[in-house]
Amino acid sequence: MNFRAVVLSSVAALSFGSVSYAADAIVAAEPEPMEYVRVCDAFGAGFFYIPGSETCLKIGGYVRFQTDFGRALSGTSDWNSFTRAQLELDTRSDTELGAVRGFIGLRGNADNSSDRGVNVDQAFIEVAGLKVGYFYSWWDDDLSGETDILSSNTTQYNAVRYTYTAGAFYAGIAAEELEGRLAGDVTGSFNNLGVPSAYIAKADNNVGISGTVGFAAGPVTANLIGSYDTDAENGAIRGIASAKIGPGTASIAAAWASGANAYYEESEWTVAAEYALAVNDKLSITPGFQYFGTVDVNSSGDFTGSRDAWRAGVTLDYKLAENLTTKIAANYQDIDGSRANGGGDSWTGFFRLQRGF
Structure with missing residues (x-):
């Protein structure tokens, strides 16, 4: 056998072995298909489907740094910062x-x-107009500027609420637990306006009833709220209306309380107004004014005396970048009477830097 015959025989043997080996090849298992995050556009921007479900999720929030200014704001200091x-x-x-x-x-x-510490700010379930859980009441919605005081005490409750919506019109009713609230304190507590209250009404597992109606028609929006504090046996009503006029939005508000209660105890009545001027797509300037009639409360929770108060201020909002904003507010306030009774004039305000996501 010559050299050429040996080579051909070897190639043939290798080819036969290769064919035989290929017939018995091991097939690798296919990898599990990857489930990519899908955008959910049924409920607005920012939602995506939780992988493996048909539930849509949106993650948001913000980081805020703020410095407040005011007379004896923190102990003997006239300023205080927080994040x-x-x-x-x-x-x-x-x-x-x-x-x-x-x-x-x-x-x-x-x-x-x-x-x-970290606390629950809100937690609720909502379906078909029904809302149950811990959330902000309708009293938390006020004017866009930072001059007005249109609510009192906390505006967050464990509550059951139903809202009916028909086009631009809506109406709702809510039962709210006013647990652990103190509407003033005879030991020297002050309300949001800065006036001491002689009325004390502890409300353990107290019940409040609120109702609202409102509408939005083109450039005009308006709403009316009425609430009753069953422990204090007093209630309050408040109305707000806004309209786009010229390069900004004008808003007016008014409130009245039958006596000091969980919802409003700053004064017997008040009126407020502001104009949010949109200078451009980054800057807005909002001057505002509010007047308070009969600010003193006696031990029975009744408004008494003839002391009034007023406050005026301006708020600047500026968009530094996408999701990065700053807000500056300065307010001047004057209450009839001496400083010992919460009277006199004062300046308050704050600087805020906020990054939203």
Whole structure:
């Protein structure tokens, strides 16, 4: 056998072995298909489907740094700074009952070594106009500027609320737990206006009833709120109307209380107005004014005397960059009477820098 025959025989043997080996090849298992995050556009921008479900999720919040200014704002100091972290989880899904919403808002304020905890800011379930859980009441919605005082005490409650909506019109009713509220304190507490209150009404597991009606028609929006504090046996009503006029939005508000209560105790009645001027797409300037009639409260919770008060100020909002804004407010306030009774004039304000996401 010559050299050429040996080579050909070897090639043939290798080819046969290769064919035989290929017939018995091991087939690798296919990888599991990857499930990419899908955009959910059924509930607005920012929502995406939670992988493996038909529930849509939106993650949002902000980081805020703020310095407040005012007379004896923190002890003997006329200024105080804090930083806030807000995280919000908004889940929604379509069901046979309609859109079901679950919302969680977490908030933490870092002010000093004793105030760095994280608390539930809101947590509620919402479906078909029904809303149950811990959330802000209608009294939390006020004017866009930072001059007005149109609510008292906390505006967050464990509550059951139903809202009916028909086009531009809506109406709602709510039962709210006013637990642990003190509407003033005879030991020297002051309300938001800065006036001491002689009325004390502890409200453990108290019930408040609120109702509202409102509409939005083109450039005009308006709403009316009425609430009754069953423990204080007093109530309050408030109305707000806004309209786009020229390069800005003009707003007016008025409130009246039958006596000091959880919803409003700053004065027997008040009127407020502002004009939010949109200078350009980054800057807005909002001057505002508010007048308070009969600011003193006796031990029975009745408004008494003839002391009045007023405040005026201006708020500047500026967009530094996308999702980065700053807000500066300065207010002058004058209350009839001496400083010992919460009277006199004073300046208040704040500087805020906020990054939203």
